[in-house]
Amino acid sequence: MHEAEAYPPEKPLNPSCNASSPASVGAWSVSHVMTVLDLVDTPVLGLDAAGRIILFNTAAERLLGYRACELRGAAIPAGLLEPAWSRRKSMPLETVPDGDMAPLPALGWQSGAESGECVLHGKDGQPHPVMLRVSRLELADGSMACVLAVQEQASSAGACLPLPACWADDSAAVPSAVPPGPSSGHDSMGLQRRVDVEDRLTKIASNIPGMIYQFWSDPHGNGHFSYVSDGVRTLFGVTPQQVKQDANLVWRRVFVEDQQRVREEGEAALRYQLPWISEFRVLLPDGRLIWVEGRATPELLDDQSVSWHGLISEITQRKRTEEALRESQERLDMAMRGANIGLWDWHVVLGRLDFNQQLVNMLGYDYHELHNNPAQWQALVHPDDLPTVRHNIRALLKREASQYQIQYRLIRRSGEILWILDKGQATEVDGNGNVCRIVGTVQDITTHKQAQKLLENSEAHFRMLFQNHGAVMILVDPASGVIVDANSSAERFYGYRRSELVGMPMSNINQMEAERIRGTMGVALQQAHNHFTFTHRLANGEMRTVDVHSSPVESGGRTLLFSIIHDITARRQAEEALSTLQRQLLAIIENFHGAMLLEDQNGDVVLVNHQYCEMFLPTRTPEELKSDSRLHVAAEAAQGFAEPVRLMQRLEELQRSREVVLGEEWKLADGRMLERDHVPIFIEGRLRSVLWVYRDISNRKRQEEELRQLATTDALTGIANRRSFMGKLEDEFVRYQRFSNPVAVLMMDIDHFKRVNDSWGHAMGDRVLSDFAAICQQVVRKVDVLGRLGGEEFAVLLPGCGMAGALALAERLREAVKAHVVGLGEVALQVSVSIGVSSFARGQQEASVALALADQALYEAKLAGRDRVRAFDGNGQPFPAAEN
Numbered sequence: 001m002h003e004a005e006a007y008p009p010e011k012p013l014n015p016s017c018n019a020s021s022p023a024s025v026g027a028w029s030v031s032h033v034m035t036v037l038d039l040v041d042t043p044v045l046g047l048d049a050a051g052r053i054i055l056f057n058t059a060a061e062r063l064l065g066y067r068a069c070e071l072r073g074a075a076i077p078a079g080l081l082e083p084a085w086s087r088r089k090s091m092p093l094e095t096v097p098d099g100d101m102a103p104l105p106a107l108g109w110q111s112g113a114e115s116g117e118c119v120l121h122g123k124d125g126q127p128h129p130v131m132l133r134v135s136r137l138e139l140a141d142g143s144m145a146c147v148l149a150v151q152e153q154a155s156s157a158g159a160c161l162p163l164p165a166c167w168a169d170d171s172a173a174v175p176s177a178v179p180p181g182p183s184s185g186h187d188s189m190g191l192q193r194r195v196d197v198e199d200r201l202t203k204i205a206s207n208i209p210g211m212i213y214q215f216w217s218d219p220h221g222n223g224h225f226s227y228v229s230d231g232v233r234t235l236f237g238v239t240p241q242q243v244k245q246d247a248n249l250v251w252r253r254v255f256v257e258d259q260q261r262v263r264e265e266g267e268a269a270l271r272y273q274l275p276w277i278s279e280f281r282v283l284l285p286d287g288r289l290i291w292v293e294g295r296a297t298p299e300l301l302d303d304q305s306v307s308w309h310g311l312i313s314e315i316t317q318r319k320r321t322e323e324a325l326r327e328s329q330e331r332l333d334m335a336m337r338g339a340n341i342g343l344w345d346w347h348v349v350l351g352r353l354d355f356n357q358q359l360v361n362m363l364g365y366d367y368h369e370l371h372n373n374p375a376q377w378q379a380l381v382h383p384d385d386l387p388t389v390r391h392n393i394r395a396l397l398k399r400e401a402s403q404y405q406i407q408y409r410l411i412r413r414s415g416e417i418l419w420i421l422d423k424g425q426a427t428e429v430d431g432n433g434n435v436c437r438i439v440g441t442v443q444d445i446t447t448h449k450q451a452q453k454l455l456e457n458s459e460a461h462f463r464m465l466f467q468n469h470g471a472v473m474i475l476v477d478p479a480s481g482v483i484v485d486a487n488s489s490a491e492r493f494y495g496y497r498r499s500e501l502v503g504m505p506m507s508n509i510n511q512m513e514a515e516r517i518r519g520t521m522g523v524a525l526q527q528a529h530n531h532f533t534f535t536h537r538l539a540n541g542e543m544r545t546v547d548v549h550s551s552p553v554e555s556g557g558r559t560l561l562f563s564i565i566h567d568i569t570a571r572r573q574a575e576e577a578l579s580t581l582q583r584q585l586l587a588i589i590e591n592f593h594g595a596m597l598l599e600d601q602n603g604d605v606v607l608v609n610h611q612y613c614e615m616f617l618p619t620r621t622p623e624e625l626k627s628d629s630r631l632h633v634a635a636e637a638a639q640g641f642a643e644p645v646r647l648m649q650r651l652e653e654l655q656r657s658r659e660v661v662l663g664e665e666w667k668l669a670d671g672r673m674l675e676r677d678h679v680p681i682f683i684e685g686r687l688r689s690v691l692w693v694y695r696d697i698s699n700r701k702r703q704e705e706e707l708r709q710l711a712t713t714d715a716l717t718g719i720a721n722r723r724s725f726m727g728k729l730e731d732e733f734v735r736y737q738r739f740s741n742p743v744a745v746l747m748m749d750i751d752h753f754k755r756v757n758d759s760w761g762h763a764m765g766d767r768v769l770s771d772f773a774a775i776c777q778q779v780v781r782k783v784d785v786l787g788r789l790g791g792e793e794f795a796v797l798l799p800g801c802g803m804a805g806a807l808a809l810a811e812r813l814r815e816a817v818k819a820h821v822v823g824l825g826e827v828a829l830q831v832s833v834s835i836g837v838s839s840f841a842r843g844q845q846e847a848s849v850a851l852a853l854a855d856q857a858l859y860e861a862k863l864a865g866r867d868r869v870r871a872f873d874g875n876g877q878p879f880p881a882a883e884n
Helices: 030-039 058-064 185-206 232-236 240-245 248-253 256-272 316-339 357-363 374-380 386-397 446-457 459-468 488-494 514-525 569-591 610-616 630-640 644-657 698-712 722-739 753-760 762-779 803-819 848-863
Strands: 044-048 053-056 117-121 127-138 144-151 211-217 223-228 276-283 289-300 306-314 341-347 352-355 403-411 417-429 435-444 472-477 482-486 531-537 543-555 558-567 595-600 605-608 661-667 673-683 686-696 743-750 785-790 793-799 822-824 827-829 833-839 869-872
Touching (some): 058 117, 223 240, 232 240, 232 248, 240 248, 256 276, 256 289, 289 316, 341 357, 386 403, 386 435, 417 446, 472 488, 472 543, 482 488, 488 558, 514 543, 514 558, 543 569, 595 630, 605 630, 610 686, 630 644, 698 722, 722 785, 722 848, 743 762, 753 827, 762 785, 762 803, 762 827, 793 803, 803 833, 803 869, 833 848, 848 869
Antiparallel strands (some): 044 053, 044 144, 117 127, 127 144, 211 223, 276 289, 341 352, 341 435, 417 435, 472 482, 472 558, 531 543, 543 558, 595 686, 661 673, 743 833, 785 793
């Protein structure tokens, strides 16, 4: 299958497409135009010459409340237009100025406003101040009609939406669209119509956010865009002309992770002849990643080709808003779960009742048993409490109250009785003042009600429960602010005896000001709020942070506050430690010796330090980069690298792989070397952020190179030292064993070198050694390896050189050394060198064998009187050398 087959805007160009096909340029049928106008967010009405409605799009339905099916073919309903606009003159429609922005009064609609402003009344009577614009068009039968485009903000210029000239009613025939020819006047007229259609489509598209297109594909999967609006520049970064020449330009912009899904959705739409609706991401040339929504309608033609008509628009902001709402909902759900609070939401008109999972769990039912079932909820209410519940709901519906707060009983699935505190509020009201939606919260107060009931029914029973409960409990008189009673857990927690606690003012324990303590007691007494956080002082002076749940109860004929205390000191300390850790982390990041950038899961920059700006973007600040796209920031920073294109390609690879990659080295354009870490951060299996770290390792690289030079180079002569030379000898021996190319070895010793040191000092000796090494470097080839093995002993490795060539080179070296005069101050010396020659051979087991044979030949040269060259072949046999 072609890669673009499942994505309607993406097909290869087929030059052989028949221009007379309904998919040809400009051949937009009435149904095609209707499809496009139904996608437009601007309300549009179409009228024929008699004033009957022939078009009423989806946006118009949403604005005015009418349905297209009840208006099509009828006159404009009475009351839709204000009376001043509904008086029609006898001015012929044909006299309307031939322009796309003609105001409505030009059609004979009376109004004192020249700007085209008016008020439309919806089906519910609600007024809508709008800007009304009109376009003139010709129907297929030659009669005239007009299109009214509505801009809801009357104070701004309305968007005029001209329609293609092929518009007629649903039964109108498609206008002729035949290839142009030199001899047919009818063909010329068809060409002019296509030009007019293209022009009108372009005007429509200029007022529509997004990209309108028409796409045609043959049965073999080949196809092309027959029309595409200029919105393709913004959405895909290409021009309409480029897309018409190569449709795949659009497909290649689709984010690679979304391509398979988009393809499958397109295939399904074509297979089942359903509208194609898809949300996917687009990677723009500047590195920005945006979200778009595509909508299209496939039409299977008689020759099995397919015509697509649709609209693609950007939804990036909507997607970000949805993600923010989702995270906000998650936080709300977490908070409500922590507080054990249920939530219900009743859409009165729709009869839909929703619950959160906390409330469902509280009642012991499955979610589907309660969802959208108000009757089931009513059946859960205890029969004795049902009248109270109905009364409060009825008061909200009649708008006698805006909210209520009641306590009543619910019957759990297990048959247990659950006492709840239900707070309901009307949140939505329609234009007629009717309540449309009620939202409420439910809190389980069974424990408090049980305690209250025990107090009412049996003081002794309450005392037993109160004293033996494991939670810290106290009773406080809100009038005097003193403790009336405390249980054993309170004694252990506060460190006071019960006799000391009873009668103690709460201000002795609660560290809040006395006035504020009285205020919170009043709030708890009225049940406006029953959850507080305080700092309590223990008997030993220690301060503890506590959560207090306090509710009024009746005891001994008076109202007391029954409080349950939970010690949350450790939790608060942990929260403060976490906050401190976060601040410390930010300080570490800011003072980190390197550049750091943190992006979220959407690729937006959330944190960047000053070092990043100083290293890559010296004209920008960290605040300017926050919330920017990481790809956009990286594209700007990449200009400072030696290979910016390869850097951006690697960023895309890492974005797809999501692997931890440490220590990648990248070179800057100024020669500095950086080391980069890529660290994706996953929380509970979900990618939450990605950390990028850059460190300047230029100094380290220089030090490594210096250490390498020190480890492999002789300090005096600058040539390879013994260790380096022996390593290269071993490497060359391995290659010799594999390829059998000849390799020779020279061993050289400066004659009577000890006499030089003894007679003229070590400074002269060092000069002799350095001059000797310089002479050798001038004589040997670039591929040869010259090394100092120790003292006055030198060696040369000659890759690709046989014995004869090695002997010739040795003679040149000997003569060059003898001809050279070494000078230091007023001293001038001539020295000579003895040279031994050998080579690698098949019988040798180690590379050092050839070096040993060369050393033996060197010994023979010294015995022969020095200033000589002697040689042994690789098998240890004397090799003839020139007499000298």
